[in-house]
Amino acid sequence: MTKQEQLQRILRELKQALPELRSIVVASTDGLPIVHDASDAPRVAAMAATALGLGKRISQTTELGSLEETIIRGNQGYFVVYAAGDKGVLAVSAPADANLGLIHLEARGFAARLAQAL
Amino acid sequence: MEPLKVVVAGPVGSGKSTFIRTLSETDVVDTEALASEDIGKLTTTVALDYGTIHLGDQLLYLFGTPGQDRFDFMWDVLSEGALGLLLLIRGDKPEDFVPARRLLDYLTSRRPVPFVIGVTRQDLPPVWGPEDVAPFFGVPGERVVGLNATDPQSAVTPLLRLLELITAEEMAS
Numbered sequence: 001m002t003k004q005e006q007l008q009r010i011l012r013e014l015k016q017a018l019p020e021l022r023s024i025v026v027a028s029t030d031g032l033p034i035v036h037d038a039s040d041a042p043r044v045a046a047m048a049a050t051a052l053g054l055g056k057r058i059s060q061t062t063e064l065g066s067l068e069e070t071i072i073r074g075n076q077g078y079f080v081v082y083a084a085g086d087k088g089v090l091a092v093s094a095p096a097d098a099n100l101g102l103i104h105l106e107a108r109g110f111a112a113r114l115a116q117a118l
Numbered sequence: 119m120e121p122l123k124v125v126v127a128g129p130v131g132s133g134k135s136t137f138i139r140t141l142s143e144t145d146v147v148d149t150e151a152l153a154s155e156d157i158g159k160l161t162t163t164v165a166l167d168y169g170t171i172h173l174g175d176q177l178l179y180l181f182g183t184p185g186q187d188r189f190d191f192m193w194d195v196l197s198e199g200a201l202g203l204l205l206l207i208r209g210d211k212p213e214d215f216v217p218a219r220r221l222l223d224y225l226t227s228r229r230p231v232p233f234v235i236g237v238t239r240q241d242l243p244p245v246w247g248p249e250d251v252a253p254f255f256g257v258p259g260e261r262v263v264g265l266n267a268t269d270p271q272s273a274v275t276p277l278l279r280l281l282e283l284i285t286a287e288e289m290a291s
Contacts, residue, residue: 050165052164054166086152
C-alpha cells in the first residue's frame with residue numbers, strides 16, 4: 001500500500017468512527033493538504049497549520065510541554081487541530097452539540113496513527 | 119511616545135524572519151514549521167514573527183507575516199493597527215518581483231500606510247540593487263532600500279527610512 005492509500009484508509013476509518021464530524025483535513029505542518037474530506041481543504045489546511053504552529057509556540061513559552069491539540073470553539077461548532085507527529089496536523093470540525101470528549105478519544109488515536117504513516 | 123506597529127511582509131524566502139531575528143531587542147516570537155515543499159530552506163513561518171526594537175526613543179513592534187499565498191488570511195490579522203509596512207524582496211530573485219508587486223498593491227489598498235521596499239541579499243552579488251528595483255515597482259527611489267538582513271547595521275536602514283516617512287506623514291496631517 002502506498003503512503004497515500006494508507007492515509008486514505010485511516011481517513012475513512014476516522015470518518016466511520018466519528019460520523020458527526022463535518023470535515024476532516026490531514027495537512028503538513030506548513031499548511032498543505034495531504035488527504036481530506038472537506039470542501040475547502042486548502043484553506044482549512046493552511047489555517048490548521050497556523051493554529052497549531054501558534055499553539056506550539058504558546059505551549060513552549062508558557063511551559064505546557066509539547067503541544068498535542070488546539071481547540072477553537074464557536075457557538076455553532078468546534079474546530080480541533082491535533083498534532084500528528086512532527087510533520088502533520090489533523091484538523092476536524094464538529095457541530096456544537098458534538099461530544100468533544102468522544103472526539104478527543106478517537107481523534108487522538110487517529111492522529112498517532114497518522115504520525116506513523118506520514 | 120506611543121509604540122509603533124510595523125508589518126514586515128514579502129514573498130517566501132525574502133528574509134522576513136531573519137530580519138526580525140537580526141534586529142529584535144527582545145526574544146523573537148516565531149512560528150516555524152518544517153517545509154514540506156522545496157523552498158530552498160528547512161523551515162517556514164506559519165503564523166507570525168514578532169520582535170521589538172528601539173529607534174532612538176521610538177519603540178517599534180515588528181510583525182512578520184508568512185510568505186506563502188495560502189496564509190494570506192494572516193495579512194489582515196497582522197496588519198490590524200499597523201502604521202507602516204516594510205515589504206522585503208530578495209534582490210537575487212527577480213521572478214518574485216511581480217508577485218511582490220501584487221502583494222504590495224493588495225496590502226496598501228487595504229491599508230494605505232507609509233511603506234518602504236527592502237531589497238535583501240545585497241551582500242551576495244550578483245543581486246538587483248534598490249535603484250534597479252524602484253522603477254519596476256513604480257515608486258520613487260527614496261522608498262527602496264537595499265539591505266543585508268543578517269547584519270544589524272544594514273538591516274535597520276529600511277526601518278529608519280520608514281520611520282522618517284511615517285513621521286513626515288504625521289506632521290503633514
